[in-house]
Amino acid sequence: MKYADIIIDISHERLDKTFEYIVPDELENQVAEGVQVVIPFGQGNRAITGYVVGLHDKPEFDVTKLKPIARVMRDSIAIESQLISLAAFLKRNYGSTMNQALKTVIPIKKKENEKLKKEISLNISLEQAKIELTELLTKKNHAVGKERLLKELLDVDVLDWELATKKLQVPSGNIRDLEKKGIIRVESVRTFRNPHMHKSESKHIVLNDEQEAAAERIKADIDTGRRKTYLIHGVTGSGKTEVYMDVMEHVINMGQQVIVLIPEIALTYQTVMRFYSRFGDRVSILNSRMSPGERFDQFERAKSGDISIMVGPRSALFTPFANLGLIIIDEEHEPSYKSEVIPRYHARETAVYRAHLSGATVILGSATPSLEAYSRAQSGEYELITLNNRAKGQDMAAVEIVDLREELKRGNRSMLSHRLLELMADRLNKKQQIMLFLNRRGLMGFVSCRACGKVLKCPHCDVALHLHKDGTMKCHYCGFTTRATKTCPSCGSKYIGSFKAGTQRLEEMVKEAFPSARVLRMDADTTKGKDGHEEILSAFAAHEADVLIGTQMIVKGHDFANVTLVGIVAADISLNESDYHSGERTFQLLTQAVGRAGRGSEPGIAIIQTYQPENYAVVTSAAQDYNGFYEQEIAYRGLLGYPPCSHILGIQVSSESERDAASQADILANLIRKVDPQVIIMGPQDAYIGKLKDVFRRVIYVKDQDYDRLVKIKDSIDSFLLEQKQYRNTTTWFDFDPINTL
Ligand code: ADP
Ligand code: ZN
Ligand code: ZN
Numbered sequence: 001m002k003y004a005d006i007i008i009d010i011s012h013e014r015l016d017k018t019f020e021y022i023v024p025d026e027l028e029n030q031v032a033e034g035v036q037v038v039i040p041f042g043q044g045n046r047a048i049t050g051y052v053v054g055l056h057d058k059p060e061f062d063v064t065k066l067k068p069i070a071r072v073m074r075d076s077i078a079i080e081s082q083l084i085s086l087a088a089f090l091k092r093n094y095g096s097t098m099n100q101a102l103k104t105v106i107p108i109k110k111k112e113n114e115k116l117k118k119e120i121s122l123n124i125s126l127e128q129a130k131i132e133l134t135e136l137l138t139k140k141n142h143a144v145g146k147e148r149l150l151k152e153l154l155d156v157d158v159l160d161w162e163l164a165t166k167k168l169q170v171p172s173g174n175i176r177d178l179e180k181k182g183i184i185r186v187e188s189v190r191t192f193r194n195p196h197m198h199k200s201e202s203k204h205i206v207l208n209d210e211q212e213a214a215a216e217r218i219k220a221d222i223d224t225g226r227r228k229t230y231l232i233h234g235v236t237g238s239g240k241t242e243v244y245m246d247v248m249e250h251v252i253n254m255g256q257q258v259i260v261l262i263p264e265i266a267l268t269y270q271t272v273m274r275f276y277s278r279f280g281d282r283v284s285i286l287n288s289r290m291s292p293g294e295r296f297d298q299f300e301r302a303k304s305g306d307i308s309i310m311v312g313p314r315s316a317l318f319t320p321f322a323n324l325g326l327i328i329i330d331e332e333h334e335p336s337y338k339s340e341v342i343p344r345y346h347a348r349e350t351a352v353y354r355a356h357l358s359g360a361t362v363i364l365g366s367a368t369p370s371l372e373a374y375s376r377a378q379s380g381e382y383e384l385i386t387l388n389n390r391a392k393g394q395d396m397a398a399v400e401i402v403d404l405r406e407e408l409k410r411g412n413r414s415m416l417s418h419r420l421l422e423l424m425a426d427r428l429n430k431k432q433q434i435m436l437f438l439n440r441r442g443l444m445g446f447v448s449c450r451a452c453g454k455v456l457k458c459p460h461c462d463v464a465l466h467l468h469k470d471g472t473m474k475c476h477y478c479g480f481t482t483r484a485t486k487t488c489p490s491c492g493s494k495y496i497g498s499f500k501a502g503t504q505r506l507e508e509m510v511k512e513a514f515p516s517a518r519v520l521r522m523d524a525d526t527t528k529g530k531d532g533h534e535e536i537l538s539a540f541a542a543h544e545a546d547v548l549i550g551t552q553m554i555v556k557g558h559d560f561a562n563v564t565l566v567g568i569v570a571a572d573i574s575l576n577e578s579d580y581h582s583g584e585r586t587f588q589l590l591t592q593a594v595g596r597a598g599r600g601s602e603p604g605i606a607i608i609q610t611y612q613p614e615n616y617a618v619v620t621s622a623a624q625d626y627n628g629f630y631e632q633e634i635a636y637r638g639l640l641g642y643p644p645c646s647h648i649l650g651i652q653v654s655s656e657s658e659r660d661a662a663s664q665a666d667i668l669a670n671l672i673r674k675v676d677p678q679v680i681i682m683g684p685q686d687a688y689i690g691k692l693k694d695v696f697r698r699v700i701y702v703k704d705q706d707y708d709r710l711v712k713i714k715d716s717i718d719s720f721l722l723e724q725k726q727y728r729n730t731t732t733w734f735d736f737d738p739i740n741t742l
Helices: 079-095 098-105 124-136 144-155 162-169 172-180 209-223 239-254 268-282 292-304 314-318 349-356 371-379 404-409 418-429 500-513 532-541 581-593 616-622 626-640 656-676 707-723
Strands: 001-006 019-023 037-043 046-056 117-122 158-160 184-190 227-235 257-262 283-285 309-312 324-330 361-365 382-387 398-403 433-437 447-449 471-473 482-484 496-498 519-522 547-550 563-568 605-610 647-655 682-690 694-704 730-736
Touching: 001 239, 037 404, 046 079, 046 098, 079 098, 079 349, 079 433, 079 547, 079 707, 079 730, 098 314, 117 162, 124 144, 144 158, 144 172, 158 162, 162 172, 162 349, 162 532, 172 184, 209 239, 227 239, 227 371, 239 257, 239 268, 239 324, 239 361, 257 314, 257 349, 257 382, 268 283, 268 309, 283 519, 292 418, 309 314, 314 349, 314 500, 324 349, 349 361, 361 404, 371 382, 371 626, 398 404, 398 418, 398 482, 404 605, 418 433, 418 500, 433 581, 500 547, 519 532, 547 563, 563 581, 581 605, 581 616, 581 626, 605 616, 616 626, 647 656, 647 682, 647 707, 656 682, 656 694, 656 707, 656 730, 707 730
Parallel strands: 227 361, 227 382, 257 309, 257 324, 283 309, 324 361, 398 605, 433 547, 433 563, 519 547, 563 605
Antiparallel strands: 001 019, 001 046, 037 046, 117 158, 117 184, 447 496, 471 482, 647 694, 647 730, 682 694
């Protein structure tokens, strides 16, 4: 006999409320997670429908009080069923409770005070507005904010106040001025609305032959009922987005819906506008800054058929489209597609599963595919489509490698090599633009003693404190703040100081070398505000600066036509990381960075500065040789048994008691040895950050080629923990094929 947990009320806060029912023998092979059933409910045994969210062999309640499921709704293709099956998939493959998984796929409506939004629209006709704009432009020193606003309003009917002030950087004074003159209207509205675009036919692009062939191949499969997963490997600037949009249009014309996943960092105004101008208000955008209420509204619109396209980061994957035809994952290799919260699912695998449930097609796209996706394309599991040329026929940038060891020998200790300085001078002279990259994980502003080497750490976390301008030191993990010390707490030396963040130092050096150059810096410090990074990118796109310095966040989103020189200032920093992805991340960063140069009419050049010019990731990215990189990287992964050649299950055990965390981790390691003596176990060992917010963390890694074997180990641990009476003060969670070191 089996027993089912059933929820009768989805889509709001009562998701955790389940009811137990008996699964009658004759229904046993029809009842599965996600299936919609009819059950007798309450005193009067009213027949109502519910969804099965769990199945087990032992009843949790008194069997004599349980009622049986009445029947199974066989024809129901309710979207809820799909989402619950998807939750069951997450629970099984990534490790979590069903409740955590359900909360991941079904947005919970939070009651909240509705916020009013301000919207701006023209108060005069388009013709009059054009005249106003012309008049404005004839004035000397006219307000550029007004110019931007009027230009935008010639394109869109309604503009969000936030969008105008933040992304377009129109000062609110400018807006009020235009309002007073009766040119525009500012209104407060209750509900979230998208900007209503005029579809602009003028911008409609004709696909080139390579793009056309790619799109036709996918559309032909769709028309003949073949549902596959495609990997589009297209060089930077090859016009992948245009291919996506062509297939999207095809699918929408068939009356189906589309989900487009984009890394959050690339969800810029520019990218979003490309979708709006092609598909108008059939498009909706999700972003992580939305409140739960706003997200809920967007999902409701999707369910009601109000929209056909949802663009957003990985959570957009759970948009409740009833007739989903296509899922696109752009920049498929991005680590942000892996969830950092439990269940730690990967959007790529989950998308393929969702597509399987709804009979949809999946398109993955990247200039630097992940090893996972490319190896599947090699094995035929995905279909590989290659775009070898840039969309407008531009040449790829020329690449030069500068050996920093040689620079050092010549006495140059600066972050800028002679060759890079020389080229920068040339470009500044020609009024062309320059981008300089440093890896995010570059030197940070931590405080250390030059005499004894002590690094000042947070007392609650095993991480270094960072020096702030206000004379305090802060922990970026828990917020602990203390006054900066003048002497070393360990040896008493006065030689204690901080290393500035790499980007900040670089900025100073550029300003020193080129005092008249206009420099913009983009890093965690300068992008604190909600739209900080969008503002910087827009300013650079408008040529309000000559040099843009930044971490990899400047690699994405914008097409800067005037950039003819890209400098990768320190290619090595990402090579020295301890995790096995470092080669892949370096290759990706270098390739994407090189791809930023020469997107316009002028040819581009990229300089890679490195201490390891012979490293394969550096050599192959300089040669724009993805296949060469892939061959070496996959051999290395195979040799060491790393994904995708093998799978890894990461298990983290944490507790406020250091001893209990350690003991529990040992117990679990022994359990694994007993359950499956064949798998490789590494650890238990301290986590990468061994203590966080006063909680101690231990990790165990389990390796095997067979994913299902790791799933079984996870299940054994789960049932063990359920029964275990000791060590209740420890927490255990799982991470399959972790992207970051646990
Ligand atoms: P990717 O995503 O592959 O880097 P995009 O789709 O962003 O490339 O395209 C790069 C640039 O080339 C964009 O400005 C786009 O408008 C333009 N583009 C793409 N395809 C074409 C085409 N067939 N003709 C002209 N311009 C194109
Ligand atoms: Zn010291
Ligand atoms: Zn801390």
